[in-house]
Amino acid sequence: MNTAYLSIGTNMGDREAHLREAVRMLDALPGTGVDGVSSIYETDPVGFEDQPAFLNMTVRLKTEHPAEVLLGHCQEIESGLGRVRTVRWGPRTADLDILLFNDENMESEKLTVPHPRMQERAFVLVPLLEMDPGLRPALEKRFPGFPAVDLDQGIRLWKPVGGPSAFMAGE
Numbered sequence: 001m002n003t004a005y006l007s008i009g010t011n012m013g014d015r016e017a018h019l020r021e022a023v024r025m026l027d028a029l030p031g032t033g034v035d036g037v038s039s040i041y042e043t044d045p046v047g048f049e050d051q052p053a054f055l056n057m058t059v060r061l062k063t064e065h066p067a068e069v070l071l072g073h074c075q076e077i078e079s080g081l082g083r084v085r086t087v088r089w090g091p092r093t094a095d096l097d098i099l100l101f102n103d104e105n106m107e108s109e110k111l112t113v114p115h116p117r118m119q120e121r122a123f124v125l126v127p128l129l130e131m132d133p134g135l136r137p138a139l140e141k142r143f144p145g146f147p148a149v150d151l152d153q154g155i156r157l158w159k160p161v162g163g164p165s166a167f168m169a170g171e
Contacts, residue, residue, distance in 0.1 A: 001062045004070055005100040005132070007115070007124045008057055009043075010081075012093045015055040016040065016159070018081055022094050023059055024168050025077045031064030032073075034164045038127035044154035046121065051091045055158060058099070058127040067101040071111050074098065099124060103138075119143040122155045 006026070010018040019040060027034040038058045045051050063070055074096035081094035099115045106113045118124045119139070125147050129136055140146045161167045 001064060002066070002070075002102055003100075004061050004063055004067070004098055004102075005128060005135075006059050006061065006074065007095075007097045007099055007118075007128070008059065009054045009095045009123065010093055011045070011052045011054040012091050013082075018094050019055055019057055020167060020170065021081060022077055022096060023164070025080065026059060026061055026073075026096075027164070027168060029063065029065070029073055032061055032070075033063075034059050034061045034168075036060030036131050037161050037164050037167050038131035039157055039161050040159040041123060041127055042156045042158040043123035046123070046154075054123065056123040056127060056155075057161070058124070058131050059164075060132060067098060067104070067106060067113060068108065068111055070101070071098060097124075099128065100135075114142060119146050120148045122147075122149050122151050122153060125149070126151055126155050 008019055008022050023034055023037060036059060040055050040057050043054045043056050045054060078094045078096055097115055098113055099118050101113045104113055162171060
């Protein structure tokens with residue numbers, strides 16, 4: 001069984017509902033189960049800044065799928081939630097990124113793991129380390145100068161989450 005950490009973000013429509021549905025859809029994948037979720041954080045846009053604030057969270061899941069198959073499922077979930085890719089880093093209903101996959105380093109045309117910009121993004125690191133603080137030593141080894149961003153800037157706790165089951169149930 002593989003362990004994957006994903007980042008989920010949204011800034012269009014019912015943002016919380018998009019996060020919840022993305023987590024439900026991940027959990028419903030055959031051979032896959034969500035076993036950790038972070039709180040939800042509201043974050044300022046990065047890159048293309050003339051857009052609404054995002055809600056972001058991270059999830060940990062166990063999956064039988066290899067990383068590139070999981071990536072395909074993530075893209076299907078994004079599409080199923082209405083994502084249309086028009087502007088790079090622009091508004092979106094759902095953005096699912098694979099951050100870590102086991103302890104693997106991989107680079108292909110479709111996927112780079114660990115995610116190449118994760119150490120530069122508070123909206124990824126804050127929820128990731130909140131959900132799994134034990135990852136910090138491994139991330140410090142992998143990324144010299146970790147973290148490469150101020151973890152207090154542009155990110156605000158929006159809503160605590162009571163674990164995967166409670167979150168998916170809407171509690």
